[in-house]
Amino acid sequence: EDLVVAGLEPGDRPFLVAERITLSTTWSALLHGEFLAESVLMTNWQMVAETFPDGRQSFPAFVRQSKQESGRFLDAETASGGFGADQERGRRLVATLKYLNATDGEFRYEDHGSDWSVIVPDLNLTITKVVDYRGHASLSGATIQIRDFEPMWATVAADFQLDGSDVHLTRIDLVTDGARSHLQGDVDLANFPEMTYTLESDIDFDRMREIFFADDNFTASGEGRFNGTFHKFEGGYDLRGGFTSEIAGINEFRFDALAGQLLWQRDRFEVWEVVSRPYGGQAWFNFTMAPLGGPSPGLATLDARYQDVKIPLLLQSLGVHGIRPIAQASGRNLLEWHLGQFTDFRNEGSVRIEPLEGVRLASAQMPAGVSSDVRGRAHHPPDLTTREFPFGGELNYLATDDRIELAAGRIATPSTHITFEGRTRWGVDSRIPFKVASRNWQESDRLMAAVMTAVGAPTDPLVLDGYGTLDGVMFGDVVSPRIEASFVGQDVRAWNVEWGVGRGEIVVENSYLEVSGGVFRSGGAELRVDGRFSLGGARDDGGEEMNAVVKMASFPAADIRAAFGLEEGYRIDGPTTGEVHLYGAYRRLFGFGRLSLIQPVAYGESFDSASADLRFEGNGVRLNGLNIRKGQGGATGAAFIEWDASYSFDLDAQDIRIETLAVL
Secondary structure, eight states, X not given: OOEEEOOSSTTSOOSEEEEEEEEEEEGGGGGGTEEEEEEEEEEEEEEEEEEOTXXXXXXXXXXXXXXXXXXXXXXXXXXXXXXXXXXXXXXXXEEXXXXXXXXXXXXXXXXXXXXXXXXXXXXXXXXXXXSSEEEEEEEEEEEEEETTSOOEEEEEEEEEEEETTEEEEEEEXXXXXXXXXXXXXXXXXXXXXXXXXXXXXXXXXXXXXXXXXXXXXXXXXXXXXEEEEEEEETTEEEEEEEEXXXXXXXXXXEEEEEEEEEEEETTEEEEEEEEEOGGGSEEEEEEEEESOSSSSOOEEEEEEEEEEEEHHHHHHHTTOOSOEEEEEEEEXXXXXEETTEEEEEEEEEEEEEEESTXXXXXXXSOOTTHHHHHHHHTTSOOOOSOOEEEOEEEEEEEEESSOEEEEEEEEEOSSEEEEEEEEEETTEEEEEEEEEEESOHHHHHHXXXXXXXXXXXXXXXXXXXXXXXXXXXXXXXXXSOEEEEEEEEEEEEETTEEEEEEEEEEEEETTEEEEXXXXXXXXXXEEEEEEEEETTSSOXXXXXXXXXXXXXXXXXXXXXXXXXXXXXXXXXESEEEXXXXXXXXXXXXXXXXXXXXXXXXXXXXXXXXXXXXXXXXXXXXXXXXXXXXXXXXXXXXXXXXXTTSOEEEEEEEESOXXXXXXXX
16 A cells, blocks of 8 residues: 655655555465466556656666567566576576556656656556456546647557567557547657657647647648657657648638648658649648747748639639639748747748630730720620629739738739739738729729629729720728829710710729819810719718819710710700809709800700800709890890709790791
């Protein structure tokens, strides 16, 4: 009772403390020189095994610590001069143990050289001898601690065979936190902690991430199979082998058919020759964490290359909607961070996007015949729904915890060419200069609307066409940015009007388009505009849809009617000159101004001229000081034209020759 086997030094924890050991022996065996222990029962015991960086270890030398002459575990031959003396050299006693049953045990192993430990609170051990020594061990609730990683629980059932100082583990079923393994191996008690295992493991990547990367801000998913070896030796360990996974994930990314090689030693963790087929393409990875266990955090490096990754599959997997680029991506990405400090990462790389074979992409120069293409599209309804785009381009980037820098960026479709660079603080506080060359403003606007929808700001395209350039800068939040740009357009068509050649400065922010110095010329007509226009019509915030000053010179009245949807019931045509200030909702405009028409035609009647002061009152426009000239006569007065196509006039006409009136 209360057996104690002391530690290496006075004051060290005991190697063994046993509350009770019961020994049954056959005394008659002593007559022929054998101490025969029929059974040993040990209960409520604690064992502590330690190894130290200087090579010392607390495991007792049950056998001779030598490779030249192996001893036999529990077959102790006692002789003068030491163990293992043969009978011809004076053997006097042989000790044999036939059965050992140790229950309710606690085992602790602490490797102070490589900083890992095992605590087993419930260990049961059975050893029997028939021809040789064989045994079975089971444990549950064990805790494995490796360095400063999260602890793992473990449950083990093992069968083993003893051959002197060698323990042959013929079967080990090991269930640990996040893995299920089957092992075979050998333990050399004469040179403890020397041990070697072969193993097959099924691994839960998510739980492994939680254990070994608890302080790093990323997620993992999927399951894998590992086949390899584990070698534990004085001062270190070596785990190596190959792994496979049908599908694995890091953050939102998924990797099909994953396979590679792994090495884990005391001072490094390395994964290399990793291959995968993500999203219909190919990928290659190398991952290293080193040095480990030093005074400073080690460096983690993930070097990835990928080729022919299908972008539609990638965006679908990431849950990106609103745009479908028909293209594939190739490139390289290098991610580095100090262990335990993932927020201080550095990520740089380059990506090249290629369209399907045979697709020609736009360049920065306008091709010959682009004006004819615009005129040809005028006879077809605009495409406002297609979100598929043949795509190409490239980009170099650098990302850290507080910023993303973009360089040499280019995106091209068959009709749009965009170059860009700049920086963003992960989507906010952005400054990204860009240049757009468009052969088809409708496609370019549809592309922009698709991109905005994909990043979380649902946007509908406008109805417009033409070609030209846009040179500007995007500021602020990429989901709701402020865009400042200058534009030059040819054959511009919008709001059912052909505006001709246009140029000006624009600001797009909060679903408003602000135009400064806008000038449009078509033939002899000119329109100048400065003001704000709502891009989405009626606004949820109650803001006005329009507040602008428009100046016209010989501008067709028919185009004014078309722009405001007043084609029916307002049969007034002719070149218009003047200025108006309009504000409010598009269908209930308020404002004021003055317009004059030269040789207008109103409701089938021609005139030499007409002019009036205008006051817009929401439901219509009031014409004050109306002055109409026809031949030698004319009419003065006032009128009110409502937007529902009703109207009233108060006119005083004089000296109008009756024969000149078309109405008669």
